[in-house]
Amino acid sequence: MADNDDKEDGAAAAAAPKKSKKKLIIMAAAALLLVGGGGATWFFFFRGHGEEAHAEIAAPKAPIFLDVPEVLVNLVGAPGERIQYLKVKVVLEVKEEKQVETIKPTMPRVSDIFQTYMRELRPADLTGSAGLFRLKEELTRRVNVVVAPGQVNAVLFKEIVIQ
Incomplete structure (x- = not known):
């Protein structure tokens, strides 16, 4: 019996380490x-929101406006x-002052195309x-075709008269 008890104790001891x-x-x-989930959460949600994120955001620059000479044309009508x-009267809206300097030399072409x-x-x-x-x-x-590679954001009307 002692042998059986030793065998049972050995089997229990062997089973315990496996568990x-x-x-x-x-x-x-x-x-x-x-740990991986916490790291991934930090990486995707909190990284970069430290001191750099609280730095002052630069105010958007005000657009620059460039006047185009007044255009007077007769409209096509039926005989x-x-x-x-x-x-x-038209104004061109551009982002930066240096664009104005590149557009000014092409102003005769702009007037012609208009x-x-x-x-x-x-x-x-x-x-x-409409x-x-x-x-x-x-x-x-x-x-924009005329002033390429420059870019005009918009053409704004100052005055429109149809007579």
Whole structure:
């Protein structure tokens, strides 16, 4: 019987370390998972939100405006209709002062492209706010072609008269 007791005690002793190793591996994996999860949380959510994030944010620069000479053109009409005229004062909006210096030498081309485009307009093309919006978008597109590689943000109307 003593032999049986020794065998049982040996089997219990051998089984106990196997269980404790399994528990140890599970606890180590859980700890590793917690540490990894905490590190990932810090990396994705809190990293970079320290002192650098509290630095003062620079105020956005005010845009620069460049006047274009006044444009006066006659609109295309049907034969026998009264001739109508379009008078437009336009301002170009740019981001930086150095862009103004690159656009100024091309101002005769800008005036020319405006004149040639607007001479082909009909009074019906300018009706309502949608017509003026299309005119503004087309002038912006054309002026950007002329001043390339410079960039004009927008063409703004100061005055529009259809007579």
